[in-house]
Amino acid sequence: MTTSDTPPTGSERPRLLIVDDDEPNLEVMRELLEDQYDVVTARGGPEALQRAEAEPPDLVISDQRMPHMSGVELLERLRERCPDAVRLICTAYTDLDAVLAAIExxxxxxxVLKPWRVDDMRTTIRQALEWGAAARERRRTEDRLRRIAYTDAVSGLPNRLxxxxxxxxxxxxxxxxxxxVLLVDLHRFAEINFTLGHEHGDGLLREVGRRLVDGLGDAAEVARLDGDHFAVLLLDAAAPLAVAEGARRIHEVFARPFDLPCLRLDVSCAVGAAVHPTHGTTAExxxxxxxxxxxxxxRTSHAFAVYDPRNDAFTRRRLELIAALPRAVELxxxxxxxxxxxxxxRRSAAGLEGLVRWRHPEFGMVPPNDFIGLAEHTGAIAPLTLWVLGAALRECVAWRRLDLPLDVSVNISARNLATPGFAGQVEQAVRTTAARPEWLHLEITESTVMADPPQSLRVLGELRELxxxxxxxxxxxGYSSLAYLQKLPAHELKIDRSFVMRLATSPGDAAIVQTIAGLARNLSLEVVAEGVEDAESLDRLAGLGCHLAQGFHIARPMPAPxxxxxxxxxxxxLGPLPATR
Incomplete structure (x- = not known):
């Protein structure tokens, strides 16, 4: 007997389950192997399943041809019940195809082919047990690595993965x-970390995790995703108020202060929820x-919010628009x-505001609210604004050639004012289209100016000089800073539509419009009222001190033709045009 064939002793002896419907074959196997192994025998599949359930074996050797249950069928069932057991099968050539398929x-x-030799059987069993031991160790290592990969090192809870x-x-x-799925965000956690240090921050995270687990009990599973974000999985959200109740219990966890070694802290949180399958069918x-x-x-300072697609700006359509923006101008x-x-x-047109629309090949006519912010975020606003300037000025020149005294207005953004040489680009657009600079009105919002007041005032001064x-x-x-309003080189104010739309029914809004108009008059500025929705509002605006107006009551935005x-x-x-007079 070689060293490798030396039988294990005591509790180290592997347990073998031998299955055969022939009693003499079982006796031969028992006599052959019981000096090295704990041998258990069974006369057929049903008995083998019972014995395996009572005492899980390390190795199963089964005959293939047996009544009631073949060896392959038995070993398949044992794979589910005893996954660590190595499975061998004895077979004749006539059954080899089925056995090879089972191995695959x-x-x-x-x-092991019948008839087998004693040495071959011993060697096969030894190799099978060595393979099984290695496989078990590999699985244990994989389990340890999986636990590490799936566990948050700070809280001991499951991590995002x-x-x-x-x-x-x-x-x-x-x-x-x-x-x-309920996501929990701790308020002011970064401040706690920076002030007290990561050791105390980690202690707080551990205590939050412990309280969430205890507070939610068996109804939920808790994880720490990253930073100060926790996730709660409600296992049953079928009841109408289940999600709201889950959120209430989460907030209840934060009702008591948290005791850190150095002080007692009150910590609050925000909660956002999505429900399966209403809001999504995948984990992602x-x-x-x-x-x-x-x-x-x-954003709304509410303690709890459920997903509402109407508030979801982060859609696949949005990403596709972002991807398409850079080439949309040249296309x-x-x-x-x-x-x-x-x-x-005069009750007649004095100009027109140019409003850009995106004729997307897949999404159709995309309104500006859906892409202007994206263009500003991605930098595509610069070429887009230059295109709008050129297109608007070309139309304006065409009107002027018909002796129509019309100006054109174009919106510009904070990114435009921050672009080096923007005033020069506007000058080039005016010169290239053979327009006159006073025909062009550039509209800026208060927030645009306040994004970088010194830079904005400098560029606006350059534009006014043009x-x-x-x-x-x-x-x-917006900010309505009177100090900056006095410094702004503006020619006119456009009163926001929110004050104008309710002019006919709201005395307060009428007072606001009149006040703004009076302020503009004292600063020698013209006043434009936008959002005129009815004839009564239009009639009142002149009396309140406004000079110009636009809105759906006058006309909706229209294509250039x-x-x-x-x-x-x-x-x-303007009445009959020159060509028809």
């Missing part, structure tokens, strides 16, 4: 079950939408619509 499927480790893995398992096991969708709800909760996908601006004293007219847009909704027909036929137009 992982049901069987190896086969572990939470997603568990959520996927539950969704796959019961696709129709109602579950909910639920987490993303719970995150959107959490963002909404933080000619943008168009300008124009909304008339009327002189209140002869371009400057309009302060949406006045009354519709401008001349509108000017010829609208009561606010």
């Amino acid at each position: 499927r992982g049901q069987v480790y190896r086969y 572990g939470f997603v893995h568990r959520l996927r398992e539950l969704l796959a096991a019961a696709p129709g079950a109602s579950r909910a 969708e639920l987490l993303q939408r719970a995150d959107v709800a959490l963002h909404s909760s933080c 000619g996908q943008f168009v300008l619509h124009f909304q008339p601006i009327v002189d209140l004293h 002869g371009v007219r400057l309009s302060l847009d949406d006045f009354g909704t 519709d401008v001349l027909p509108w000017l010829a036929t609208s009561p606010f137009g």
Whole structure:
């Protein structure tokens, strides 16, 4: 006997389960192996399953041909019940194809052909046990690595990877079950970390995790995703108020102060929730939408928010628009619509505001609210603004050639004012289109100016020196800093539509409009009222001190080809055009 064949002693002896419907074969195997192993025998599949359940074996050797249950079928069942057991099968040539197929499927480790030699059987068993021991150690190592990979080192809770893995398992096991993901964000945690140090911050995270686990009990599973973000998985969210109740219990966890070694802290949180399958059917969708709800909760200062698609700006469409923006100008996908601006004293058009639209090949006509912010964020606003300037000025020149005394207005952003040489770009656009600078009105918002007041004032001064007219847009909704208003080289104020739309019914709004108009008059500024929705409001604006107005009551924004027909036929137009006089 070689060293490797030396039988183990005591509790180290491997347990072998021998299965055969022939009693003499079982006796031969028992006599052959019991000096080295703990040998258990069974006469057929049903008995083998019972013995394996009572005492899980390290190795199973089964005959293939047996009544009631073949060896392959038995070993497949044992793979589910005793996954650590190595499975061997004894077979004749006539059954070899079925056995080889079972080996390929992982049901069987190896086969032994009948009739077998004693030495071959001993060697096969020894190798199988060594392989099994190595496989078990490999699985234990994989389990340890998985626990490390799936566990947060600070709190001992599942981390993001572990939470997603568990959520996927539950969704796959019961696709129709109602579950909910609640994300928890601690308020002012960074301040605690920076002030007290990471050691105390980690202590707080551990205590938060412990309280969440204790407070939610068996109804939920808790994880720490990252930083100061925790996740709660409600295992049953079918009840109408289950999610709200879960959020209430989370906030209850934070009702008591947290005792740190150096002081006692009051900590609060925000909670965002998404429900399966209403808000998503995958782990990734639920987490993303719970995150959107959490963002909404933080932004609105509400303690709890459930995902609402109407508040979700973070959509696949948004990403596709971001990706398409850089080339949209060169592909000619943008168009300008124009909304008339009327002189209140003459009751006729004095100019038009150019409003950009995106004619997207997939999404159709995209309104500016859906892409202007994206353009500012990505830097695409610079080429877009230059295109709008050129297109608006070309239309304005065409009107002027018809002796139509119309100006054109264009919106510019904070990014434009921060772009080096922007005033020079505007000058070039005016010169290239053969326009005059005073025909161009550039509209800026108060927040645009206040993003960088010194830079804004410098660039606006350069634009005014060119002869371009400057309009302060949406006045009354931003900072309304009178100190900066006095310094601004503006020509006009545009009163925000929110005050104008309710003019006919709100005495307060009428007073605000009159006050703004009086302020503008004292600063020698013209006043434009936007958002005129009815005839009564239009009639009152001149009496309140406004000079110009625009809104749906006058005209909706229209494509460039519709401008001349509108000017010829609208009561606010210019009458028959020169070509038809």
